[in-house]
Amino acid sequence: MLAWLMPEQASVQAPRVDAIFLALTAISGAIVLLVVGLVVAFSIRFRRGSKANRDALPSLVAREFEIGWTAATLFVFVFIFWWAASAEIRAYVAPKDAIEVHVVAKQWMWKTQSSNGAREINELHVPVGAPVRLILTSQDVIHSFYVPAFRLKRDALPGQQTETWFKATKTGTFHLLCTEYCGTDHARMLGRIVVMEPEDYARWLSAQPEGDDLAHAGERLFAERGCAGCHAPGSGVHAPGLAGLWGREIPLAGGRTATVDGAYVRDSILQPKRDVAAGYEPIMPSYDGLLSDGEIQELTAYIRALGAGPRASRTPGRPPLSSRVPGAARDRSPAMVPGAPVDDGPAPAGAATRP
Structure with missing residues (x-):
């Protein structure tokens, strides 16, 4: 049409x-047609010298x-x-x-x-x-x-x-x-x-x-940048674990809550002291200027993979991310061909609160 x-x-x-x-x-x-039509019609009917009665319509009707x-x-x-x-x-x-x-x-x-x-x-x-x-x-x-x-x-x-x-x-x-x-x-x-x-x-x-797909590239970056030293299970630093965290609503200091999504993970990496998880100290340093946008996307994909459901697809030939991060959820790589099953599933109970 x-x-x-x-x-x-x-x-x-x-x-x-x-x-x-x-x-x-x-x-x-x-x-436009209505307004122009009325202007032309009134200009002709009520032109100067016309005998038309300007008071023909009662005020109530107007x-x-x-x-x-x-x-x-x-x-x-x-x-x-x-x-x-x-x-x-x-x-x-x-x-x-x-x-x-x-x-x-x-x-x-x-x-x-x-x-x-x-x-x-x-x-x-x-x-x-x-x-x-x-x-x-x-x-x-x-x-x-x-x-x-x-x-x-x-x-x-x-x-x-x-x-x-x-x-x-x-x-x-x-x-x-x-x-x-x-x-x-x-x-x-x-x-x-x-x-x-x-x-x-x-x-x-x-x-x-x-x-590497985004999640596996993020896993490598997670280790290279030292994130595993605080967020890996068994770490001596009091920092939240990441397994099963994606998509959950978590409590923040001050009584507020936040949903762990891409925007929240990005803010946590670049401005970690803005929304501090309840029960944790604001000790994480800012990575603003230290990570590119592509690297932040890779880390986000990795954290999302740790919160995936049991039937999510996995890159052929690669071991699941959970096999190298004890306690993590199953690997996730969104289907790239229509029809492949993807299921985020429920988040594990008792998972940590903040990256």
């Missing part, structure tokens, strides 16, 4: 966005009309707000079986890494019909991840993580742009999303150079 006016629709979100846009355009056009017009306008506004807000909120909540992709923006490129370790620059390969969850951050300034055919736009912010998701409905290659002015080569910050049939995607994935 209106192919000459609207870009190609290639995701499940695109029809919703287009419907809102067209509805707003139609309502705005109707209001007041009722004004009240009805105001109420109708308010109703339309509330309806449009609800409609658009509900569509926007759905863009934040990815399906549980979504493929997880980490996106790091920097001047002037997009770096993507899937949970199985596949890395790309200015490209992202995904299977058609599978939900894809994007976790975005920036290494320098604000960028904006924009795919016109998907009607997808989300800012990548320095020092923060933002999320969005999409499900492609067509195979093909689609433009990836940055729509936030980010410097002199902003216009050249281009990329592409390659949507493939699931079988072709599986073959492409198997042909990628082997490398």
Whole structure:
């Protein structure tokens, strides 16, 4: 519909966005026509020298009309707000079986890494019909991840993580742009999303150079940076263990609570004294400036893996993370091919409270 006016629709979100846009355009056009029509009609009927009676309408009718017009306008506004807000909120909540992709923006490129370790620059390969969850951050300034055919736009912010998701409905290659002015080569910050049939995607994935997936890379980094000296089971330092921690609501000093998710883990690494877990001293040093955004993503993936359920998939040929971290939960690597089972399961009882 209106192919000459609207870009190609290639995701499940695109029809919703287009419907809102067209509805707003139609309502705005109707209001403009009504106002212009009344102005022209009144200008002719009540022009200078006209014999039209300016007092023909009683004041009661004019007041009722004004009240009805105001109420109708308010109703339309509330309806449009609800409609658009509900569509926007759905863009934040990815399906549980979504493929997880980490996106790091920097001047002037997009770096993507899937949970199985596949890395790309200015490209992202995904299977058609599978939900894809994007976790975005920036290494320098604000960028904006924009795919016109998907009607997808989300800012990548320095020092923060933002999320969005999409499900492609067509195979093909689609433009990836940055729509936030980010410097002199902003216009050249281009990329592409390659949507493939699931079988072709599986073959492409198997042909990628082997490398650590995010969780195993995070496990190695966890040991190299000395995190295991405090957070590993049996450590002499009074610090929380990490097994089974992901997704739990934990108490903080001062009576507040927090949910252990990506944003919380990031804050705990960069600003450890801001939200101190109840029962622990604020002794953890800040790693601000010592870890890159990619390394923080790897550590986050490792902590998430320690809280996975019993039936989560595992990278073939690798021992589970739990076999090298006593007391940890089972390994987790989100399914990269549609249909693979993923189950986060319940968190173990009595697990520690904070990374």
